[in-house]
Amino acid sequence: MIYNCPPNQIGREEQYVKSALQSNYLAPIGEFVDIFERSMAKYLKVNDENVTTTSSGSSALHLALIQAGVTDGDVVFSSSFTFAGAVFPILQERAKPVFIGSGIDGNCTLELFKKALESEPVKPKAFILTHIYGNFARDIFEIYEICKRENIILIEDTAESLGARAVVDDEEIMAGTIGDYGIFSFNGNKLITTSGGGLLYAKNSKDVENVKNYAFQSKDKGYSYTHSKIGFNYKLSNVLCALGIAQLEKITIFIGKKRENNLQYREELNQILGFEAYRHDSVRWMTLADFSLYLDQLDLDSVISRMYDNGVELRRAWTPMQMVELFKEYPVYTNGIEEHIYNSCLCLPSGTSLQKTDREYIVKMIKDTILVEIAKQTPRTSNTSPIE
Ligand SMILES: Cc1ncc(COP(=O)(O)O)c(C=O)c1O
Secondary structure (H helix, E strand, O other): OEOOOOOOOOOOHHHHHHHHHHHOOOOOOOHHHHHHHHHHHHHHOOOHHHEEEEOOHHHHHHHHHHHOOOOOOOEEEEEOOOOHHHOHHHHHOOOEEEEEOEOOOOOEOHHHHHHHHHHOOOOOOEEEEEOOOOOOOOOHHHHHHHHHHHOOEEEEEOOOOOOOEEEEOOEEEEOOOOOOEEEEEOOOOOOOOOOOOEEEEEOOHHHHHHHHHHHEOOOOOOOOOOOOOOOOEOOOOHHHHHHHHHHHOOHHHHHHHHHHHHHHHHHHHOOOOEEOOOOOOOOOOOEEEEOHHHOOOOOHHHHHHHHHHOOEOOEEOOOOHHHOHHHOOOOEEOOOHHHHHHHHEEEEOOOOOOOHHHHHHHHHHHHHHHHHHHHHHOOOOOOOOOOO
16 A cells, blocks of 8 residues: 555664663653754754754643643634644634635645734734645745734744745745744654654744743752642653654655655646645655646546545645634635645645555556546447437
């Protein structure tokens, strides 16, 4: 089976995990936590004291919201084209999401952000902006300028876009390090994985200190177990950080593989399918193919099912938040683009261990599936009718 985005262990995963086990630090502290945090800080071009690992991307997001002071009744802007797990923490804090739609690359646009800001009766406390599918959200610099002016805390959800970057004044700036906070995910399907895990970046290192305290159950200083505020068990284990170090050592290779996938799909499917508009600084975590041309003749779920029967796992694009039952009551500012992406695009297998021959097989299966699905829908016409 060719899965959509499986992990890839090509480095020292076993060696480092073994070593973590031998150290007997089977806890969210230890040498490998320190090394992984330092290595991630270096990769992100930030200082060590500005990052901390967390048990998941979702917990990093939850901690960012808490540290931002988001509470009961606050308004939080959020990308509408994102994973629901990125919105749940807003509801956990009993705040109210307002959804901001996307441009053609799937990321929030400055235009829709401004429109929401002008139209909403209450100013947001924070904005969770997602860098989607490996893309770099191109409007983030202008959005952040407005956020600073308006006292809105900007949280970058970089779960899917570790490694995406922009060059500003000859300097490379990594996605996730521009706003006040950035969060990353090391879930099993991400560019690098710890099987489950995350990381939080904060511009102000004091915030990281506080966040670490929250993540360690808010234990007060001293030997006694006293807690003056609510806490969470949100840190990442030493054993999993060992896995993360080995994965991070291969990140450049992984990004290269992602781009290779995208390029071959484009070359071989461009004649029949459209593709999402990526910027070239995208890490192309996920390649989406656009089936718009065939939508009156085929159903995307049937395509997924037929492909699965042939050993290839395709996936639906994220359901825009305004279409998710749980979030339908909240305001949305959209040009309909993310709904178009949802209705017409599918996520192609985008793992970093895919071989050229795998992609050739996938392309062949997509072409066959389209033909079969179309043949099913269109009544056969023959110019050699036996009746006439
Ligand atoms: C955009 C986005 N935000 C947040 C998350 C949550 O991260 P995690 O699964 O590590 O909790 C994910 C996916 O997993 C995601 O894709």
